Amino acid sequence: MSELSELHRDALGELFNLGVGRAAHSLSQMVRDEIELSAPFVDLIQAHEVSATLIGSEFRELSMVTIDFEGPFVSKAILLFPERNALAILSNMLDPELTPEELSEFEQEAMCEIGNVILNACMSALADEFGIELHGGLPEHYFSDTESLPIFADGAPEQLLLLLQIQLTMRQQLIQGHLVFLLGVGSLLDLRNCLDAYLDRLGMR
Amino acid sequence: MDIELGAQLIDSLRIGLILLDHRGCVVSWNGWMKRHSDLGLADVAGRQLAELFPEVSGSRLESSISDTLRFKLSSMLAPSLNPSLLPLYHRPTDRQRDQRMQQLIYVSPLRHDHCACLIQIHDMTSALRRERRLRAQSTRLIESSYQDPLTGVGNRRRFDQDLAQRFRQAKDRQRSIAMLMIDVDNFKAYNDHFGHQGGDACLIQVARTLRDGLRRDGDRVSRYGGEEFAILLTDTDGPSACAVAERLRLAVEQLDLPHPAAPGIGRVSVSIGIAAMVPTDEQLCYILVAQADLALYTAKDAGRNGCMWYDAESGVARPLPASKTS
Numbered sequence: 028m029s030e031l032s033e034l035h036r037d038a039l040g041e042l043f044n045l046g047v048g049r050a051a052h053s054l055s056q057m058v059r060d061e062i063e064l065s066a067p068f069v070d071l072i073q074a075h076e077v078s079a080t081l082i083g084s085e086f087r088e089l090s091m092v093t094i095d096f097e098g099p100f101v102s103k104a105i106l107l108f109p110e111r112n113a114l115a116i117l118s119n120m121l122d123p124e125l126t127p128e129e130l131s132e133f134e135q136e137a138m139c140e141i142g143n144v145i146l147n148a149c150m151s152a153l154a155d156e157f158g159i160e161l162h163g164g165l166p167e168h169y170f171s172d173t174e175s176l177p178i179f180a181d182g183a184p185e186q187l188l189l190l191l192q193i194q195l196t197m198r199q200q201l202i203q204g205h206l207v208f209l210l211g212v213g214s215l216l217d218l219r220n221c222l223d224a225y226l227d228r229l230g231m232r
Numbered sequence: 233m234d235i236e237l238g239a240q241l242i243d244s245l246r247i248g249l250i251l252l253d254h255r256g257c258v259v260s261w262n263g264w265m266k267r268h269s270d271l272g273l274a275d276v277a278g279r280q281l282a283e284l285f286p287e288v289s290g291s292r293l294e295s296s297i298s299d300t301l302r303f304k305l306s307s308m309l310a311p312s313l314n315p316s317l318l319p320l321y322h323r324p325t326d327r328q329r330d331q332r333m334q335q336l337i338y339v340s341p342l343r344h345d346h347c348a349c350l351i352q353i354h355d356m357t358s359a360l361r362r363e364r365r366l367r368a369q370s371t372r373l374i375e376s377s378y379q380d381p382l383t384g385v386g387n388r389r390r391f392d393q394d395l396a397q398r399f400r401q402a403k404d405r406q407r408s409i410a411m412l413m414i415d416v417d418n419f420k421a422y423n424d425h426f427g428h429q430g431g432d433a434c435l436i437q438v439a440r441t442l443r444d445g446l447r448r449d450g451d452r453v454s455r456y457g458g459e460e461f462a463i464l465l466t467d468t469d470g471p472s473a474c475a476v477a478e479r480l481r482l483a484v485e486q487l488d489l490p491h492p493a494a495p496g497i498g499r500v501s502v503s504i505g506i507a508a509m510v511p512t513d514e515q516l517c518y519i520l521v522a523q524a525d526l527a528l529y530t531a532k533d534a535g536r537n538g539c540m541w542y543d544a545e546s547g548v549a550r551p552l553p554a555s556k557t558s
Binding site: 165 | 290292295299302303304305306307308309310311312313314336338340341367
Protein backbone atom coordinates (compact mmCIF):
# COMPACT_ATOMS: atom_id res chain seq x y z
CA MET A 28 0.00 0.00 0.00
CA SER A 29 2.66 2.50 -0.81
CA GLU A 30 0.65 5.17 -2.57
CA LEU A 31 2.91 7.79 -1.15
CA SER A 32 6.53 7.96 -2.24
CA GLU A 33 9.36 8.28 0.20
CA LEU A 34 9.57 11.96 -0.71
CA HIS A 35 5.87 12.41 0.04
CA ARG A 36 6.26 10.79 3.41
CA ASP A 37 9.28 12.86 4.30
CA ALA A 38 7.44 16.03 3.32
CA LEU A 39 4.40 15.00 5.40
CA GLY A 40 6.65 14.18 8.32
CA GLU A 41 8.20 17.65 8.07
CA LEU A 42 4.81 19.34 7.87
CA PHE A 43 3.44 17.43 10.82
CA ASN A 44 6.54 18.21 12.83
CA LEU A 45 5.87 21.85 12.11
CA GLY A 46 2.28 21.45 13.29
CA VAL A 47 3.24 19.47 16.33
CA GLY A 48 5.73 22.22 17.18
CA ARG A 49 2.91 24.75 17.09
CA ALA A 50 0.78 22.50 19.27
CA ALA A 51 3.60 22.18 21.80
CA HIS A 52 3.87 25.95 21.92
CA SER A 53 0.11 26.36 22.55
CA LEU A 54 0.02 23.62 25.19
CA SER A 55 3.09 25.07 26.94
CA GLN A 56 1.31 28.40 27.16
CA MET A 57 -1.76 26.73 28.61
CA VAL A 58 0.18 25.01 31.41
CA ARG A 59 2.88 27.68 31.70
CA ASP A 60 5.47 24.93 31.53
CA GLU A 61 7.64 23.42 28.82
CA ILE A 62 5.86 20.76 26.76
CA GLU A 63 7.70 19.00 23.96
CA LEU A 64 5.89 17.18 21.18
CA SER A 65 7.37 15.19 18.35
CA ALA A 66 5.91 13.06 15.57
CA PRO A 67 8.76 10.86 14.47
CA PHE A 68 7.03 8.34 12.18
CA VAL A 69 4.52 8.65 9.35
CA ASP A 70 2.94 5.41 8.20
CA LEU A 71 0.19 4.60 5.74
CA ILE A 72 -1.94 1.59 6.65
CA GLN A 73 -5.34 0.14 5.82
CA ALA A 74 -8.28 0.53 8.20
CA HIS A 75 -8.38 -3.14 9.17
CA GLU A 76 -4.73 -3.09 10.18
CA VAL A 77 -5.24 -0.41 12.77
CA SER A 78 -6.20 -2.61 15.71
CA ALA A 79 -3.19 -4.84 15.19
CA THR A 80 -0.89 -1.84 14.92
CA LEU A 81 -2.26 -0.18 18.04
CA ILE A 82 -2.55 -3.36 20.11
CA GLY A 83 1.09 -3.93 19.28
CA SER A 84 1.85 -0.75 21.13
CA GLU A 85 0.10 -1.81 24.38
CA PHE A 86 -2.97 0.34 23.73
CA ARG A 87 -6.15 -1.06 25.20
CA GLU A 88 -8.38 1.47 26.92
CA LEU A 89 -8.33 4.49 24.67
CA SER A 90 -9.21 8.10 25.09
CA MET A 91 -9.70 9.71 21.69
CA VAL A 92 -10.61 13.01 20.16
CA THR A 93 -11.85 13.35 16.58
CA ILE A 94 -12.31 16.33 14.29
CA ASP A 95 -13.70 16.25 10.75
CA PHE A 96 -11.88 18.36 8.16
CA GLU A 97 -13.16 19.38 4.78
CA GLY A 98 -11.27 21.08 1.99
CA PRO A 99 -9.34 19.92 -1.08
CA PHE A 100 -9.21 16.60 0.76
CA VAL A 101 -11.64 15.24 3.34
CA SER A 102 -10.34 13.66 6.45
CA LYS A 103 -11.26 12.60 9.93
CA ALA A 104 -8.40 13.40 12.25
CA ILE A 105 -8.12 11.35 15.43
CA LEU A 106 -5.86 11.75 18.39
CA LEU A 107 -5.50 8.56 20.40
CA PHE A 108 -4.01 8.18 23.81
CA PRO A 109 -4.08 5.13 26.05
CA GLU A 110 -6.50 6.01 28.83
CA ARG A 111 -3.82 6.12 31.54
CA ASN A 112 -1.58 8.32 29.38
CA ALA A 113 -4.52 10.67 28.90
CA LEU A 114 -4.99 10.80 32.66
CA ALA A 115 -1.26 11.53 33.10
CA ILE A 116 -1.52 14.47 30.68
CA LEU A 117 -4.57 15.84 32.47
CA SER A 118 -3.03 15.40 35.88
CA ASN A 119 -0.11 17.52 34.70
CA MET A 120 -2.31 20.12 33.05
CA LEU A 121 -5.02 20.50 35.67
CA ASP A 122 -3.75 19.75 39.13
CA PRO A 123 -1.38 16.97 40.18
CA GLU A 124 -3.28 16.77 43.50
CA LEU A 125 -6.51 15.52 41.90
CA THR A 126 -7.36 11.85 42.44
CA PRO A 127 -7.87 9.62 39.36
CA GLU A 128 -11.64 9.66 40.01
CA GLU A 129 -11.73 13.44 40.03
CA LEU A 130 -9.55 13.60 36.93
CA SER A 131 -11.82 11.34 34.96
CA GLU A 132 -14.67 13.80 35.58
CA PHE A 133 -12.70 16.44 33.76
CA GLU A 134 -11.47 14.05 31.13
CA GLN A 135 -14.11 14.45 28.43
CA GLU A 136 -13.96 18.20 28.01
CA ALA A 137 -10.31 18.77 28.89
CA MET A 138 -9.10 15.99 26.55
CA CYS A 139 -11.40 17.43 23.90
CA GLU A 140 -9.61 20.73 24.13
CA ILE A 141 -6.11 19.24 24.26
CA GLY A 142 -6.93 17.13 21.20
CA ASN A 143 -8.40 20.20 19.55
CA VAL A 144 -5.16 22.14 20.08
CA ILE A 145 -2.93 19.37 18.72
CA LEU A 146 -5.11 18.47 15.72
CA ASN A 147 -5.79 22.10 14.73
CA ALA A 148 -2.09 22.91 14.95
CA CYS A 149 -1.27 20.04 12.59
CA MET A 150 -4.04 20.91 10.15
CA SER A 151 -3.20 24.59 10.18
CA ALA A 152 0.43 23.74 9.35
CA LEU A 153 -0.79 21.72 6.35
CA ALA A 154 -3.24 24.45 5.29
CA ASP A 155 -0.56 27.10 5.67
CA GLU A 156 2.11 25.30 3.67
CA PHE A 157 -0.28 24.03 1.00
CA GLY A 158 -1.97 27.43 0.74
CA ILE A 159 -5.43 25.86 1.14
CA GLU A 160 -8.42 26.20 3.46
CA LEU A 161 -9.45 23.27 5.61
CA HIS A 162 -12.81 23.68 7.28
CA GLY A 163 -12.56 22.05 10.70
CA GLY A 164 -15.51 20.95 12.82
CA LEU A 165 -15.73 20.90 16.59
CA PRO A 166 -13.87 18.16 18.46
CA GLU A 167 -15.62 15.15 19.92
CA HIS A 168 -14.31 12.85 22.63
CA TYR A 169 -14.78 9.08 22.83
CA PHE A 170 -13.70 6.29 25.09
CA SER A 171 -12.99 3.02 23.35
CA ASP A 172 -10.84 -0.05 23.39
CA THR A 173 -8.75 -1.38 20.56
CA GLU A 174 -11.06 -4.30 19.86
CA SER A 175 -14.06 -2.12 19.20
CA LEU A 176 -12.75 1.00 17.55
CA PRO A 177 -16.11 2.04 16.11
CA ILE A 178 -14.77 4.88 14.02
CA PHE A 179 -12.56 2.62 11.95
CA ALA A 180 -15.22 -0.02 11.49
CA ASP A 181 -17.70 2.51 10.06
CA GLY A 182 -15.42 3.55 7.22
CA ALA A 183 -15.30 1.95 3.81
CA PRO A 184 -13.00 -1.08 3.75
CA GLU A 185 -10.62 0.58 1.32
CA GLN A 186 -10.14 3.51 3.63
CA LEU A 187 -6.54 4.45 4.34
CA LEU A 188 -5.03 5.68 7.52
CA LEU A 189 -2.16 8.02 7.91
CA LEU A 190 -0.66 7.05 11.21
CA LEU A 191 1.73 9.20 13.18
CA GLN A 192 3.22 8.18 16.45
CA ILE A 193 3.52 11.19 18.67
CA GLN A 194 5.53 11.68 21.81
CA LEU A 195 4.66 14.27 24.34
CA THR A 196 7.09 15.17 27.10
CA MET A 197 5.89 17.19 30.04
CA ARG A 198 7.58 17.51 33.43
CA GLN A 199 10.14 14.84 32.53
CA GLN A 200 7.37 12.40 31.73
CA LEU A 201 7.26 10.82 28.27
CA ILE A 202 3.72 10.14 27.04
CA GLN A 203 3.05 8.18 23.83
CA GLY A 204 0.04 8.61 21.64
CA HIS A 205 -1.04 8.31 18.02
CA LEU A 206 -2.29 10.78 15.52
CA VAL A 207 -4.47 9.15 12.86
CA PHE A 208 -5.88 10.65 9.70
CA LEU A 209 -8.62 8.75 7.98
CA LEU A 210 -8.51 9.31 4.24
CA GLY A 211 -10.64 7.84 1.45
CA VAL A 212 -8.72 6.76 -1.64
CA GLY A 213 -9.91 9.86 -3.50
CA SER A 214 -8.73 12.08 -0.70
CA LEU A 215 -5.36 10.38 -0.69
CA LEU A 216 -4.93 11.37 -4.33
CA ASP A 217 -5.93 14.94 -3.47
CA LEU A 218 -3.49 14.99 -0.58
CA ARG A 219 -0.78 13.72 -2.96
CA ASN A 220 -1.58 16.53 -5.39
CA CYS A 221 -1.23 19.06 -2.58
CA LEU A 222 2.10 17.49 -1.63
CA ASP A 223 3.31 17.57 -5.25
CA ALA A 224 2.42 21.23 -5.58
CA TYR A 225 4.18 21.96 -2.30
CA LEU A 226 7.31 20.06 -3.37
CA ASP A 227 7.27 21.78 -6.77
CA ARG A 228 7.14 25.12 -5.08
CA LEU A 229 10.16 24.19 -2.99
CA GLY A 230 11.87 22.95 -6.17
CA MET A 231 12.24 19.48 -4.72
CA ARG A 232 10.68 17.45 -7.49
CA MET B 233 -37.04 33.55 7.79
CA ASP B 234 -37.36 37.31 8.01
CA ILE B 235 -34.56 39.32 9.58
CA GLU B 236 -36.69 40.65 12.43
CA LEU B 237 -37.62 37.14 13.56
CA GLY B 238 -34.01 36.02 13.23
CA ALA B 239 -32.84 38.87 15.45
CA GLN B 240 -35.53 38.10 18.05
CA LEU B 241 -34.55 34.43 18.11
CA ILE B 242 -30.87 35.23 18.58
CA ASP B 243 -31.66 37.62 21.41
CA SER B 244 -33.87 35.04 23.13
CA LEU B 245 -31.21 32.30 23.19
CA ARG B 246 -29.91 31.18 26.57
CA ILE B 247 -26.32 31.16 25.33
CA GLY B 248 -23.95 33.94 24.33
CA LEU B 249 -23.58 34.50 20.59
CA ILE B 250 -20.94 36.73 19.01
CA LEU B 251 -20.37 37.11 15.27
CA LEU B 252 -17.05 38.43 13.97
CA ASP B 253 -16.23 39.69 10.50
CA HIS B 254 -13.16 38.70 8.49
CA ARG B 255 -10.97 41.11 10.48
CA GLY B 256 -12.19 39.70 13.77
CA CYS B 257 -14.38 42.70 14.62
CA VAL B 258 -17.73 42.28 16.33
CA VAL B 259 -20.72 42.33 13.97
CA SER B 260 -23.36 40.84 16.23
CA TRP B 261 -23.73 40.55 20.01
CA ASN B 262 -26.90 38.95 21.32
CA GLY B 263 -29.13 39.79 24.30
CA TRP B 264 -27.47 37.16 26.48
CA MET B 265 -24.06 38.80 25.90
CA LYS B 266 -25.52 42.19 26.77
CA ARG B 267 -27.06 40.89 29.99
CA HIS B 268 -23.94 39.16 31.24
CA SER B 269 -21.24 41.59 30.04
CA ASP B 270 -23.10 44.84 30.69
CA LEU B 271 -22.08 45.96 27.17
CA GLY B 272 -24.52 46.51 24.30
CA LEU B 273 -23.91 46.08 20.59
CA ALA B 274 -23.26 49.82 20.28
CA ASP B 275 -20.38 49.50 22.77
CA VAL B 276 -18.72 46.61 20.99
CA ALA B 277 -19.58 46.82 17.26
CA GLY B 278 -16.56 47.11 14.97
CA ARG B 279 -14.07 46.31 17.72
CA GLN B 280 -11.95 43.22 18.32
CA LEU B 281 -12.46 41.17 21.49
CA ALA B 282 -8.89 41.85 22.62
CA GLU B 283 -9.61 45.58 22.53
CA LEU B 284 -12.76 45.15 24.57
CA PHE B 285 -11.27 42.73 27.07
CA PRO B 286 -7.50 43.01 27.60
CA GLU B 287 -7.40 39.50 29.12
CA VAL B 288 -8.15 38.06 25.67
CA SER B 289 -4.73 39.18 24.39
CA GLY B 290 -2.38 36.21 24.20
CA SER B 291 -5.11 33.82 25.41
CA ARG B 292 -6.30 30.57 23.85
CA LEU B 293 -9.42 32.43 22.73
CA GLU B 294 -7.37 34.87 20.68
CA SER B 295 -5.42 32.10 18.96
CA SER B 296 -8.63 30.13 18.38
CA ILE B 297 -10.23 33.14 16.68
CA SER B 298 -7.14 33.61 14.55
CA ASP B 299 -7.19 29.88 13.59
CA THR B 300 -10.82 30.32 12.54
CA LEU B 301 -10.20 33.48 10.53
CA ARG B 302 -7.00 32.25 8.87
CA PHE B 303 -7.62 28.52 8.43
CA LYS B 304 -11.37 27.98 9.03
CA LEU B 305 -10.66 25.74 12.00
CA SER B 306 -13.03 25.26 14.97
CA SER B 307 -12.06 25.20 18.63
CA MET B 308 -13.58 24.48 21.99
CA LEU B 309 -12.35 25.98 25.23
CA ALA B 310 -13.10 23.99 28.36
CA PRO B 311 -13.74 25.77 31.66
CA SER B 312 -11.26 23.52 33.49
CA LEU B 313 -8.38 24.61 31.25
CA ASN B 314 -9.45 28.25 30.72
CA PRO B 315 -11.13 29.27 33.94
CA SER B 316 -13.46 32.27 33.60
CA LEU B 317 -11.82 33.69 30.50
CA LEU B 318 -14.18 36.57 29.74
CA PRO B 319 -15.49 39.11 32.28
CA LEU B 320 -19.03 37.72 32.18
CA TYR B 321 -21.14 37.47 35.29
CA HIS B 322 -23.99 35.12 36.08
CA ARG B 323 -25.76 37.80 38.17
CA PRO B 324 -25.12 41.54 38.57
CA THR B 325 -24.13 40.96 42.24
CA ASP B 326 -21.40 38.58 41.07
CA ARG B 327 -19.79 41.50 39.26
CA GLN B 328 -19.38 43.39 42.54
CA ARG B 329 -17.75 40.35 44.10
CA ASP B 330 -15.72 39.75 40.91
CA GLN B 331 -17.05 36.20 40.63
CA ARG B 332 -16.92 35.43 36.95
CA MET B 333 -19.09 32.93 35.19
CA GLN B 334 -17.48 29.57 34.34
CA GLN B 335 -17.53 29.42 30.55
CA LEU B 336 -17.50 26.76 27.90
CA ILE B 337 -16.66 28.45 24.60
CA TYR B 338 -16.99 27.21 21.01
CA VAL B 339 -15.34 29.08 18.13
CA SER B 340 -16.23 28.03 14.59
CA PRO B 341 -15.98 29.38 11.04
CA LEU B 342 -18.91 30.61 8.93
CA ARG B 343 -19.18 30.68 5.16
CA HIS B 344 -20.59 34.15 4.66
CA ASP B 345 -19.58 37.40 2.95
CA HIS B 346 -19.54 39.50 6.11
CA CYS B 347 -19.42 37.04 8.99
CA ALA B 348 -16.40 34.77 9.35
CA CYS B 349 -16.50 33.54 12.91
CA LEU B 350 -19.17 32.41 15.34
CA ILE B 351 -18.46 32.35 19.07
CA GLN B 352 -20.86 30.52 21.39
CA ILE B 353 -20.58 30.84 25.14
CA HIS B 354 -22.27 28.52 27.62
CA ASP B 355 -22.68 29.34 31.30
CA MET B 356 -21.27 26.34 33.16
CA THR B 357 -21.31 27.92 36.63
CA SER B 358 -24.21 25.95 38.04
CA ALA B 359 -23.15 22.72 36.30
CA LEU B 360 -19.68 23.00 37.83
CA ARG B 361 -21.10 23.90 41.23
CA ARG B 362 -23.38 20.87 41.04
CA GLU B 363 -20.41 18.73 40.03
CA ARG B 364 -18.40 19.95 43.01
CA ARG B 365 -21.29 19.31 45.36
CA LEU B 366 -21.84 15.82 43.97
CA ARG B 367 -18.16 15.07 44.31
CA ALA B 368 -18.12 16.16 47.96
CA GLN B 369 -21.24 14.11 48.56
CA SER B 370 -19.84 11.00 46.91
CA THR B 371 -16.64 11.31 48.93
CA ARG B 372 -18.74 11.45 52.11
CA LEU B 373 -20.87 8.51 50.98
CA ILE B 374 -17.84 6.41 50.16
CA GLU B 375 -16.41 7.16 53.59
CA SER B 376 -19.64 6.33 55.37
CA SER B 377 -20.13 3.10 53.45
CA TYR B 378 -16.94 1.84 55.11
CA GLN B 379 -17.84 3.02 58.59
CA ASP B 380 -19.74 1.26 61.34
CA PRO B 381 -22.52 3.73 62.16
CA LEU B 382 -22.65 2.88 65.88
CA THR B 383 -19.00 2.89 66.89
CA GLY B 384 -17.43 4.97 64.09
CA VAL B 385 -14.69 2.39 63.46
CA GLY B 386 -14.44 0.47 60.16
CA ASN B 387 -17.26 -1.89 59.28
CA ARG B 388 -17.16 -5.45 57.96
CA ARG B 389 -16.86 -4.21 54.38
CA ARG B 390 -13.81 -2.15 55.40
CA PHE B 391 -12.26 -5.17 57.08
CA ASP B 392 -12.86 -7.51 54.13
CA GLN B 393 -11.31 -5.04 51.73
CA ASP B 394 -8.32 -4.33 54.01
CA LEU B 395 -7.79 -8.05 54.52
CA ALA B 396 -7.70 -8.86 50.81
CA GLN B 397 -5.41 -5.94 50.02
CA ARG B 398 -2.99 -6.23 52.93
CA PHE B 399 -2.75 -10.01 52.72
CA ARG B 400 -1.84 -9.73 49.05
CA GLN B 401 0.80 -7.11 49.83
CA ALA B 402 2.27 -9.28 52.58
CA LYS B 403 2.38 -12.19 50.14
CA ASP B 404 4.00 -10.10 47.40
CA ARG B 405 6.63 -8.63 49.70
CA GLN B 406 7.01 -11.75 51.84
CA ARG B 407 6.42 -9.78 55.03
CA SER B 408 4.58 -10.88 58.11
CA ILE B 409 0.94 -9.90 58.63
CA ALA B 410 -0.94 -10.35 61.89
CA MET B 411 -4.58 -10.29 62.90
CA LEU B 412 -6.29 -9.79 66.24
CA MET B 413 -9.86 -11.04 66.68
CA ILE B 414 -11.40 -9.38 69.72
CA ASP B 415 -14.64 -10.30 71.47
CA VAL B 416 -16.34 -8.51 74.39
CA ASP B 417 -16.77 -11.06 77.18
CA ASN B 418 -20.27 -12.00 78.36
CA PHE B 419 -21.81 -9.33 76.18
CA LYS B 420 -25.23 -10.96 76.04
CA ALA B 421 -25.42 -10.84 79.84
CA TYR B 422 -24.36 -7.17 79.71
CA ASN B 423 -27.16 -6.40 77.26
CA ASP B 424 -29.68 -8.31 79.38
CA HIS B 425 -28.64 -6.36 82.43
CA PHE B 426 -28.27 -2.81 81.04
CA GLY B 427 -30.59 -2.99 78.02
CA HIS B 428 -29.61 -2.48 74.40
CA GLN B 429 -28.76 1.19 74.81
CA GLY B 430 -26.38 0.31 77.61
CA GLY B 431 -24.89 -2.36 75.35
CA ASP B 432 -24.44 0.16 72.55
CA ALA B 433 -22.68 2.59 74.88
CA CYS B 434 -20.36 -0.19 75.99
CA LEU B 435 -19.46 -1.10 72.40
CA ILE B 436 -18.73 2.56 71.61
CA GLN B 437 -16.34 2.79 74.56
CA VAL B 438 -14.58 -0.47 73.77
CA ALA B 439 -14.21 0.51 70.08
CA ARG B 440 -12.74 3.88 71.06
CA THR B 441 -10.34 2.26 73.51
CA LEU B 442 -9.13 -0.22 70.88
CA ARG B 443 -8.70 2.56 68.32
CA ASP B 444 -6.83 4.81 70.72
CA GLY B 445 -4.63 1.88 71.73
CA LEU B 446 -3.22 1.49 68.23
CA ARG B 447 -0.06 3.50 67.75
CA ARG B 448 0.87 3.18 64.08
CA ASP B 449 -0.72 5.18 61.27
CA GLY B 450 -2.70 2.89 59.00
CA ASP B 451 -3.58 0.33 61.69
CA ARG B 452 -7.33 0.17 61.86
CA VAL B 453 -10.05 -1.32 64.06
CA SER B 454 -13.10 -2.72 62.29
CA ARG B 455 -16.29 -4.09 63.75
CA TYR B 456 -16.37 -7.66 62.49
CA GLY B 457 -19.85 -8.47 63.76
CA GLY B 458 -22.03 -8.01 66.90
CA GLU B 459 -19.55 -7.56 69.74
CA GLU B 460 -16.51 -8.69 67.72
CA PHE B 461 -13.77 -6.40 66.49
CA ALA B 462 -10.85 -7.20 64.18
CA ILE B 463 -7.48 -5.54 63.67
CA LEU B 464 -4.91 -6.21 60.93
CA LEU B 465 -1.29 -5.38 61.65
CA THR B 466 1.05 -5.20 58.67
CA ASP B 467 4.77 -5.91 58.99
CA THR B 468 4.07 -7.43 62.37
CA ASP B 469 5.23 -10.85 63.58
CA GLY B 470 3.61 -13.07 66.24
CA PRO B 471 5.43 -11.74 69.34
CA SER B 472 4.80 -8.06 68.38
CA ALA B 473 1.13 -8.81 67.68
CA CYS B 474 0.85 -10.51 71.08
CA ALA B 475 2.27 -7.40 72.74
CA VAL B 476 -0.30 -5.18 70.99
CA ALA B 477 -3.10 -7.59 71.95
CA GLU B 478 -2.10 -7.66 75.59
CA ARG B 479 -1.90 -3.87 75.68
CA LEU B 480 -5.41 -3.57 74.22
CA ARG B 481 -6.83 -6.20 76.59
CA LEU B 482 -5.44 -4.28 79.57
CA ALA B 483 -6.73 -0.96 78.22
CA VAL B 484 -10.29 -2.33 78.06
CA GLU B 485 -9.98 -3.83 81.53
CA GLN B 486 -8.78 -0.46 82.84
CA LEU B 487 -11.88 1.25 81.45
CA ASP B 488 -13.38 -0.15 84.61
CA LEU B 489 -16.89 -0.46 83.18
CA PRO B 490 -19.02 -2.31 85.73
CA HIS B 491 -20.41 -5.64 84.54
CA PRO B 492 -22.34 -7.08 87.49
CA ALA B 493 -23.62 -9.98 85.42
CA ALA B 494 -20.12 -11.22 84.53
CA PRO B 495 -18.57 -14.00 86.52
CA GLY B 496 -15.04 -13.11 87.65
CA ILE B 497 -13.76 -9.53 87.74
CA GLY B 498 -17.18 -7.80 87.50
CA ARG B 499 -15.91 -5.42 84.84
CA VAL B 500 -16.15 -5.35 81.06
CA SER B 501 -13.26 -7.30 79.49
CA VAL B 502 -12.26 -8.72 76.12
CA SER B 503 -10.76 -11.96 74.87
CA ILE B 504 -8.31 -11.79 71.97
CA GLY B 505 -7.16 -14.39 69.46
CA ILE B 506 -3.92 -13.68 67.57
CA ALA B 507 -2.58 -15.10 64.32
CA ALA B 508 0.47 -14.05 62.32
CA MET B 509 2.10 -15.41 59.17
CA VAL B 510 4.24 -14.72 56.15
CA PRO B 511 1.75 -15.91 53.54
CA THR B 512 2.88 -18.54 51.05
CA ASP B 513 1.72 -18.46 47.44
CA GLU B 514 -1.00 -21.05 48.00
CA GLN B 515 -2.47 -19.51 51.16
CA LEU B 516 -5.73 -17.53 51.00
CA CYS B 517 -6.44 -14.62 53.31
CA TYR B 518 -9.30 -16.46 55.07
CA ILE B 519 -6.80 -18.75 56.74
CA LEU B 520 -5.59 -15.82 58.84
CA VAL B 521 -9.15 -15.16 60.02
CA ALA B 522 -9.72 -18.86 60.78
CA GLN B 523 -6.51 -19.04 62.86
CA ALA B 524 -7.31 -15.87 64.83
CA ASP B 525 -10.83 -17.18 65.37
CA LEU B 526 -9.58 -20.51 66.69
CA ALA B 527 -7.22 -18.69 69.07
CA LEU B 528 -10.10 -16.45 70.24
CA TYR B 529 -12.33 -19.40 71.09
CA THR B 530 -9.48 -21.07 72.94
CA ALA B 531 -9.10 -17.85 74.96
CA LYS B 532 -12.84 -17.87 75.73
CA ASP B 533 -12.70 -21.50 76.82
CA ALA B 534 -9.70 -20.72 79.02
CA GLY B 535 -11.81 -18.34 81.11
CA ARG B 536 -12.01 -15.06 79.12
CA ASN B 537 -10.21 -11.70 79.66
CA GLY B 538 -7.13 -13.21 78.05
CA CYS B 539 -5.11 -13.49 74.83
CA MET B 540 -4.18 -16.64 72.91
CA TRP B 541 -1.96 -16.94 69.85
CA TYR B 542 -2.21 -19.56 67.13
CA ASP B 543 0.90 -21.72 66.92
CA ALA B 544 1.17 -22.76 63.29
CA GLU B 545 3.73 -25.48 64.00
CA SER B 546 1.47 -27.46 66.30
CA GLY B 547 -1.83 -26.18 64.92
CA VAL B 548 -3.17 -25.24 68.36
CA ALA B 549 -3.66 -21.97 70.24
CA ARG B 550 -1.40 -21.19 73.18
CA PRO B 551 -1.42 -18.58 75.95
CA LEU B 552 1.04 -15.69 75.79
CA PRO B 553 4.21 -16.31 77.79
CA ALA B 554 3.45 -13.51 80.28
CA SER B 555 -0.31 -13.24 79.87
CA LYS B 556 -3.02 -13.18 82.51
CA THR B 557 -1.10 -10.87 84.78
CA SER B 558 -4.08 -9.06 86.17
